[in-house]
Amino acid sequence: MQELNNKIAELLTNNLVSIFISYKKGLNGKIKPAFFTKPNEVYENYFGDEAQQNLAVYVHKPEVKKYSKVGILANIFALKALLQLYAENQIKDNYLTIVTVNQDNKVIVFADFNEIESYIAQHQIEKNTNKQKEINELLSLSREKRWEFWVEQLSSCIKCYACRAICPMCYCSKCTVELNQPQWISVPAHSLGNFEWHIMRMMHLACRCINCQECSRVCPMNIPLHLLTTKINSDMEEEFGQIAGMKTTLDFALNTFKVDDYENFIR
Amino acid sequence: MKILSGKIMNYKTLKIDNLDLFFNEIKKSGKNLLVPKKKGKTTYFSSFININDVEFNYIQTTISPKSALFPKVEELISFKKDDGTYVVTEPSIEKETIVFGLRPCDAVGLEYLSNFFLNEKSDFTVRLRKENTTLITLACKNFDENCFCTSVGLSPASIKGSDICLTDIGNGLFYAEIITDKGEKLIAEHSALFSNAEKINKESYVAQVPLKFDSDNLIKNIKNYYNSEKWTINSLPCLGCGACAFVCPTCTCFNIEDEANPVCGTRLRCWDSCAFGIFTLHASGHNPRPIQSNRWRHRVLHKFGYSVTNMDTLSCVGCGRCIRVCPAGMNIIEQILDLQEA
Numbered sequence: 001m002q003e004l005n006n007k008i009a010e011l012l013t014n015n016l017v018s019i020f021i022s023y024k025k026g027l028n029g030k031i032k033p034a035f036f037t038k039p040n041e042v043y044e045n046y047f048g049d050e051a052q053q054n055l056a057v058y059v060h061k062p063e064v065k066k067y068s069k070v071g072i073l074a075n076i077f078a079l080k081a082l083l084q085l086y087a088e089n090q091i092k093d094n095y096l097t098i099v100t101v102n103q104d105n106k107v108i109v110f111a112d113f114n115e116i117e118s119y120i121a122q123h124q125i126e127k128n129t130n131k132q133k134e135i136n137e138l139l140s141l142s143r144e145k146r147w148e149f150w151v152e153q154l155s156s157c158i159k160c161y162a163c164r165a166i167c168p169m170c171y172c173s174k175c176t177v178e179l180n181q182p183q184w185i186s187v188p189a190h191s192l193g194n195f196e197w198h199i200m201r202m203m204h205l206a207c208r209c210i211n212c213q214e215c216s217r218v219c220p221m222n223i224p225l226h227l228l229t230t231k232i233n234s235d236m237e238e239e240f241g242q243i244a245g246m247k248t249t250l251d252f253a254l255n256t257f258k259v260d261d262y263e264n265f266i267r
Numbered sequence: 268m269k270i271l272s273g274k275i276m277n278y279k280t281l282k283i284d285n286l287d288l289f290f291n292e293i294k295k296s297g298k299n300l301l302v303p304k305k306k307g308k309t310t311y312f313s314s315f316i317n318i319n320d321v322e323f324n325y326i327q328t329t330i331s332p333k334s335a336l337f338p339k340v341e342e343l344i345s346f347k348k349d350d351g352t353y354v355v356t357e358p359s360i361e362k363e364t365i366v367f368g369l370r371p372c373d374a375v376g377l378e379y380l381s382n383f384f385l386n387e388k389s390d391f392t393v394r395l396r397k398e399n400t401t402l403i404t405l406a407c408k409n410f411d412e413n414c415f416c417t418s419v420g421l422s423p424a425s426i427k428g429s430d431i432c433l434t435d436i437g438n439g440l441f442y443a444e445i446i447t448d449k450g451e452k453l454i455a456e457h458s459a460l461f462s463n464a465e466k467i468n469k470e471s472y473v474a475q476v477p478l479k480f481d482s483d484n485l486i487k488n489i490k491n492y493y494n495s496e497k498w499t500i501n502s503l504p505c506l507g508c509g510a511c512a513f514v515c516p517t518c519t520c521f522n523i524e525d526e527a528n529p530v531c532g533t534r535l536r537c538w539d540s541c542a543f544g545i546f547t548l549h550a551s552g553h554n555p556r557p558i559q560s561n562r563w564r565h566r567v568l569h570k571f572g573y574s575v576t577n578m579d580t581l582s583c584v585g586c587g588r589c590i591r592v593c594p595a596g597m598n599i600i601e602q603i604l605d606l607q608e609a
Contacts, residue, residue, distance in 0.1 A: 027604070028412040032596025033504040053595065063503060063558055156311075158330075158339050158513045158538065165508035166594045178545050188340045188524050188537045218594035220329055220510050222307035 003107050004047055007099060008071065009039040017071035017097050021058050023051040033058065047073060047101055054212045056081035056168035059091065071097040076123055077212035079116055080245030081168035084210055086113045087250045090171060113248045120246060125211075131230050138227060151191060154198055156221045159189035163215035163225055164201065169208045169244075176200055202228050207236045207253040210245035275426065277445040279454060279461040284439060287318040289460050290367070296456070298363040301335060303328050312366065321368075326411045327586055331516035332369045333380055336396045337538075339513070343392065343523075345533040360395040365453065367403045372416045372584040374404045374428030376516025379574075379582055383519045386578070392536075401449045404429035407474045413587030415479040415600055421584060423473040436472050480603045482571070482581065489572040492606045493564070501602050502563035504595040509540030511566070511589035511597070517582045520546075541565050567602055 011017045024034035024044040031050040036042050056078040058064050074082060082098060085091050098110045100119070110116050138146060161177075164170045177187050177197060185200055186193040209229045216226040236242050240253040281289065293300045293315070300315040305322040311330040315321065346355045369377075384393035407414075407423035416422060426432045430450035433441040442464065445451050454461055512518040522539040526532060539546060542563070547556045556562050574582035583599070590598045 026596050026598055027601045028590065028598060030596050030598075032598075035500065035503045037500075057506065058503075061503075061506075061559070063499070063560065156306075160509040160513045160540070161543075162506075162508040162510045162594050165506035186526065188526070188535045190340050190535075193340075214594075218508075218510070220309065220514055220592045221311070222309040 001045070001047060003105075004073070004099070004101055005042050005045050007107050007109065008036060008045060008073075009042045011071050011097060011099075012036065012039045012042070015069075017067075017069045019064065019067040020071035020073070021055050021064070022073040023047060023053075023055075035064075051075070052214075052217065054078050054081055054166070054168055054214050056085065057166060057214075059085065059096065060168075060171040069097065070095060071099060074098050074100050076100075076120070076125055077210060077214075078168070079120055080210040081212065083113060083116050083120060083248065084169065084208060084245040085171075086116075087248055088208070117246070117248050131226060134224070135227055135231050135234075150195075153223050154194045155191045157189055157194040157198070157223060158221060159187070159194065159197065160220060162218045162220065166214045166218045167205075168212070168214075169205055169210070170201070198225070198228070202232055203254070205229060206232050207240065207242050208244050209233055275444045275446055275466075276448075276451055277454075278464045278466050279443040279445065280436075280464045281433070281441040281443055281461050282439055283435070283441055285460045286441075289457055290315050290318060290321070292457050292460075293365055298365055301332065301364060301366045303368040312368075315367075323368075326407070326409055326414065327370055327372075327588060327591070328368075329588065329592060330514055331376065331586070331588060332366050332373055332402075333377060333516050333518075335364055335366050335400055336377060336381055336393055337384070337519065337521075339538050341392060341536050343534045343536050345531070346527075347531040348529070358392055360392060360399060362399065364396070364400045365403060366400060368405050369402060370407055370586065371404050371423055371425040371427075371429065371432065372421055372586045373516050374402050374432075375421055375425060376428075376584040376586065377402065378428035379517045379578075379580060379584070380519055382578065382580075383517075401430045401453050402428065403450075403453075404432045406432060406434040406469065406472070407476075408435060408472070410474040410476045411587070413590040413598075413600075414474075414476050414585065415587060416585035417476045418479045418600075419482050419581050419583055419585040423476060424469045434469050434472050436467065442467060442469065442472070479600050480607060484607065485571055485603060486575055486581075488607070489568065489575075493568070495606055497602070497605050498564040499560045501605060502560040502597075505542070505559050505563050505597050506595050507542050507544055507559050507562065508594065509538070509542055510592045510594065512540035512542060513538055514588040514592045516584060516586060516588075517570075541569070563597070563602075567599060570599075571603070 008020050008022065012020060020036045022034050022036065023031050023046045025046050026032045031046055033053060033055060034044060054077050055072055055074060064070060079100060100108050102108055164175065176184050185196040211229060211233055213226040216224060219225060236253055242253050290300060301312040302315045303310050303322045303325060304313045304320055310322055310325045310328040312328065312332050342358050344355060344357055346353050381393060381397045384390040426444055426446050430447045432444045432446065436442045443461065445454055520539045520541060521536045524535045524537055526535065548554045556565060570583035571581060574580060
């Protein structure tokens with residue numbers, strides 16, 4: 001931890017970053033994001049298992065973008081998110097200083113995104129077998145039972161959009177639900193509106209979701225959104241051989257067009 | 268702020284073992300009984316089915332009971348074309364509702380919420396729901412680090428806003444304070460379950476929530492805080508979702524959505540949140556609160572400033588839900604302490 005604190009203080013002191021995004025302990029003991037602008041604030045820095053939030057989401061925030069150079073402490077999910085954002089041309093060159101702490105507690109400052117790509121390749125996250133079990137159980141049900149399951153889950157949605165807000169991949173400055181001239185999808189939090197919202201979001205995340213499962217963590221209604229993202233991710237891997245957050249360049253499964261693509265399904 | 272109190276009409280006791288009977292009697296009478304239920308990490312209010320899925324082990328429910336008066340989506344009016352003429356239907360709310368297990372702070376929150384809607388122009392559906400809803404509050408035995416009712420002039424023993432307030436006094440007994448006519452009527456319908464009791468001192472049976480901040484000082488100085496630099500740095504974690512507003516018992520903002528075609532349609536009132544970027548976006552494209560720090564400031568100043576000016580009361584009841592639910596760890600107590608420190 002001291003090594004990390006020294007590194008952050010050094011980056012701030014030498015003006016290599018004007019703000020550093022990390023974690024600290026709140027008044028109630030909950031670990032929350034911290035935004036350090038001065039080296040003398042860094043003593044508050046916290047990094048450990050409780051530091052869950054994917055900080056990559058803050059690189060889109062207009063107030064953060066005002067800072068000329070941003071430093072960020074990234075866990076493995078934040079690294080994947082940042083790499084995916086880079087591949088989607090969402091991160092300017094020389095804007096971010098990305099720092100991580102590896103499993104041997106060594107502080108690593110990445111020189112570029114190629115280094116992040118190879119770091120991620122060496123640090124594969126093991127597939128969560130519990131999640132896979134949950135999905136398999138759901139898949140073993142009949143179509144009608146699965147429908148009932150999702151009707152029950154999604155009708156409880158209150159449309160607070162915490163899932164969208166916490167998601168590093170949800171960076172549209174105007175979301176489809178906010179396009180209201182005319183209204184594209186139904187926005188009230190009734191069953192139809194909730195289904196349209198979650199299906200639309202999942203489609204937009206296909207092959208872009210890096211599976212940090214922050215949407216599930218933050219949902220006030222405890223809707224298991226990770227079941228949808230995990231299933232879509234595994235389908236994408238199976239059908240198109242693509243996994244998000246692995247490469248500096250990529251083809252998007254759902255919006256890449258080739259002249260020899262099949263067309264016989266279009267009627 | 269003074270400790271809020273109401274006038275108690277009557278005192279009773281209820282055996283905790285008889286709660287099952289009480290709930291089933293209410294259910295049989297055809298009323299809608301809302302009770303706390305648990306789904307994973309979330310506790311919320313939902314219709315009573317049987318005693319086994321009623322949750323009793325909670326500091327505070329994740330979701331407030333406000334939807335009993337102000338649902339997340341409600342139909343205000345609907346129309347249908349029938350034989351060439353349009354038939355317009357207004358909603359009717361006749362079913363009586365009993366809410367069981369809300370906390371004393373929630374009862375005050377719902378009182379604020381109904382005062383807001385019934386203040387000048389009485390809101391039709393909220394008025395009907397208010398008239399048809401009886402609140403059975405459960406005094407708090409425990410609290411957590413996010414509870415701050417005592418800092419806003421309330422306490423786990425407050426009875427303001429409740430129709431009946433139950434306190435667990437040990438030996439398998441609830442001590443019931445019957446506060447309103449509605450409460451009296453409900454007890455009368457189930458009188459066999461309740462025994463007469465003398466007034467007792469509740470204080471030793473309820474949680475002692477420590478003071479977090481001085482709200483008198485906050486109200487006095489709130490005008491000076493508008494231009495504080497702290498809003499910007501403290502709101503950096505805020506991601507602009509509506510979780511805080513939607514779990515809040517006193518957040519009353521809504522948006523009107525019309526869903527219609529030439530044959531039929533409905534006008535719906537939906538929860539809205541001042542944390543959303545488009546909440547204040549004008550048709551011209553101008554947004555008077557263009558950045559998140561402006562929106563966060565508005566939320567805090569509304570709770571502790573604007574509602575004091577407009578309705579002579581704080582609109583924060585210290586339930587701590589916004590703190591517990593925030594995806595990014597925003598904490599209204601921290602913000603207030605930080606402002607007061609300056």
